[in-house]
Amino acid sequence: MxxxxxxxxxxxxxxxxxxxxxxxxxxxxxxxxxxxxxxxxxxxxxxxxxxxxxxxxxxxxxxxxxxxxxxxxxxxxxxxxxxxxxxxxxxxxxxxxxxxxxxxxxxxxxxxxxxxxxxxxxxxxxxxxxxxxxxxxxxxxxRYRPLPVSRHEVATDPRTALDHVPRLADQSGLIAHRIGRLGELPPRPAGDDPMRQLTSLVDAATRAYLSYGPAAPVLLVHTATAPNAVAHILPVLPRDLWAASYATSWSAVAAIVAMYAPAEGVDVAGGDPGTASAVLDRAAGHGDEHVLKFTDTAVEAYERRPDPDLLRAAQLAGALISTPH
Structure with a gap:
C-alpha cells in the first residue's frame, strides 16, 4: 500500500x-x-x-x-x-x-x-x-490542524461529558468547514490516571454510538477509534506525555461530537449481539474498513468492561454503514 x-x-x-x-x-x-x-x-x-x-x-x-x-x-x-x-x-x-x-x-x-x-x-x-x-x-x-485544548476539568463521567458537549448550530458541509465553526471546547472529565481516563473515554464513546451513530455513521466511529489508537501508543511514550495525550484526545473527540452528533441522541434498540467472537465474525462478513476498526475497538472495550451495549454499538455500525462492493 x-x-x-x-x-x-x-x-x-x-x-x-x-x-x-x-x-x-x-x-x-x-x-x-x-x-x-x-x-x-x-x-x-x-x-x-x-x-x-x-x-x-x-x-x-x-x-x-x-x-x-x-x-x-x-x-x-x-x-x-x-x-x-x-x-x-x-x-x-x-x-x-x-x-x-x-x-x-x-x-x-x-x-x-x-x-x-x-x-x-x-x-x-x-x-x-x-x-x-x-x-x-x-x-x-x-494534514496537521490544531484544536484548542481546554485547560479545565469537570468532575463527571465521560458519557455525561459527551452528552453535554455543545453541538454546532450548523452541522453542514465537510469536516474542514465545520472545524472552522468550533468555539471553545468544553472541559474534560477529571482524573489523575491518564490511561484510565483515556480508556474510559473510549468505552463511553463506543457506548454513545448507540445514540449518536445514526446521525453520521462513519464519522462518529472515530470518537472511539482515535482515543483507542492513543491508548495503544501511550505505553511506549514517557509518562510525562500521558496527561497531555489524554487532554488532546478529549478535545478531538469533543470536536467530532460537536460537529456531527445530534443534539438529542436516542439509543437504538438492538437484540442480543452474542459473543465478542460472533461480533467479530459479523464484521468480517461485512468487510467495510470502518466496521472492522470500530468492531475491533468495541471488542477491546468489552474485554475491559463486559457491557453488551458495547457489542451492540459495533453491530449497529455494521447495520448503518454500507457493505463494500
Missing part, C-alpha cells in the same frame, strides 16, 4: 478526499485472525486509491511545513530517514508532542494510522512496519 497516498479523490488541490484505510484495516484483519482473504480484500480496495505524488524538496523547517499537504512526500522521506537512523520509540517520543496538538488531522486518521503501526511494532520491529509508521506520521504532519 505504500506506493499509494494516504488519501484519494478530492479536488484538484488534493483537498476533501477520502482516507486510505487499507493499512489500518489490514492490521485488524491479521491481528484478529479474521476470516477474510486479505489479498482479495486489498486487491478490491486498491482499485480506489491514488498513486503517491512524487517527492519534492526535503523539509528544511518542520514547523513551517506542518499542515502543508503538498509536502506529504517530503514528510514521508523525513520520517523514513529518521526511522532508519534511530530507534522508532525515540523518533516517536520526539515527534509526539510536536504533532499532538494537530490530532484532528485527516479526521483523526493520522493518529489512528500511527496507532495501528505502533501496535504492530510493539510485537517486534520489521521494515514494513517501520515504513508504515513513517507513512502514518507523515500523513499526520501533512
Amino acid at each position: 505504500h506506493r499509494y497516498g494516504p488519501e484519494y479523490g478530492g479536488d484538484e488541490e488534493g483537498n476533501h478526499g477520502m482516507t486510505n484505510h487499507a493499512p489500518m484495516a489490514a492490521e485488524v484483519i491479521v491481528r484478529r485472525g479474521l476470516d477474510i482473504n486479505i489479498d482479495h480484500w486489498l486487491d478490491r480496495y486498491e482499485r480506489r486509491l491514488d498513486e503517491r505524488p512524487p517527492a519534492g524538496d526535503p523539509i528544511a523547517d518542520w514547523r513551517e511545513a506542518l499542515g502543508d499537504h503538498r509536502r506529504l512526500p517530503a514528510w514521508t522521506g523525513l520520517f523514513a530517514s529518521e526511522l532508519r537512523d534511530r530507534r522508532w520509540t525515540d523518533v516517536l517520543t520526539q515527534w509526539w508532542p510536536r504533532l499532538l496538538p494537530g490530532m484532528v488531522a485527516g479526521s483523526t486518521h493520522g493518529v489512528i494510522r500511527v496507532g495501528h503501526a505502533v501496535r504492530t511494532l510493539r510485537t517486534g520491529d520489521s521494515e514494513p512496519a517501520l515504513n508504515e509508521l513513517a507513512n502514518g506520521l507523515a500523513f499526520w504532519a501533512a
Whole structure:
C-alpha cells in the first residue's frame, strides 16, 4: 500500500478526499485472525486509491511545513530517514508532542494510522512496519490542524461529558468547514490516571454510538477509534506525555461530537449481539474498513468492561454503514 497516498479523490488541490484505510484495516484483519482473504480484500480496495505524488524538496523547517499537504512526500522521506537512523520509540517520543496538538488531522486518521503501526511494532520491529509508521506520521504532519485544548476539568463521567458537549448550530458541509465553526471546547472529565481516563473515554464513546451513530455513521466511529489508537501508543511514550495525550484526545473527540452528533441522541434498540467472537465474525462478513476498526475497538472495550451495549454499538455500525462492493 505504500506506493499509494494516504488519501484519494478530492479536488484538484488534493483537498476533501477520502482516507486510505487499507493499512489500518489490514492490521485488524491479521491481528484478529479474521476470516477474510486479505489479498482479495486489498486487491478490491486498491482499485480506489491514488498513486503517491512524487517527492519534492526535503523539509528544511518542520514547523513551517506542518499542515502543508503538498509536502506529504517530503514528510514521508523525513520520517523514513529518521526511522532508519534511530530507534522508532525515540523518533516517536520526539515527534509526539510536536504533532499532538494537530490530532484532528485527516479526521483523526493520522493518529489512528500511527496507532495501528505502533501496535504492530510493539510485537517486534520489521521494515514494513517501520515504513508504515513513517507513512502514518507523515500523513499526520501533512494534514496537521490544531484544536484548542481546554485547560479545565469537570468532575463527571465521560458519557455525561459527551452528552453535554455543545453541538454546532450548523452541522453542514465537510469536516474542514465545520472545524472552522468550533468555539471553545468544553472541559474534560477529571482524573489523575491518564490511561484510565483515556480508556474510559473510549468505552463511553463506543457506548454513545448507540445514540449518536445514526446521525453520521462513519464519522462518529472515530470518537472511539482515535482515543483507542492513543491508548495503544501511550505505553511506549514517557509518562510525562500521558496527561497531555489524554487532554488532546478529549478535545478531538469533543470536536467530532460537536460537529456531527445530534443534539438529542436516542439509543437504538438492538437484540442480543452474542459473543465478542460472533461480533467479530459479523464484521468480517461485512468487510467495510470502518466496521472492522470500530468492531475491533468495541471488542477491546468489552474485554475491559463486559457491557453488551458495547457489542451492540459495533453491530449497529455494521447495520448503518454500507457493505463494500
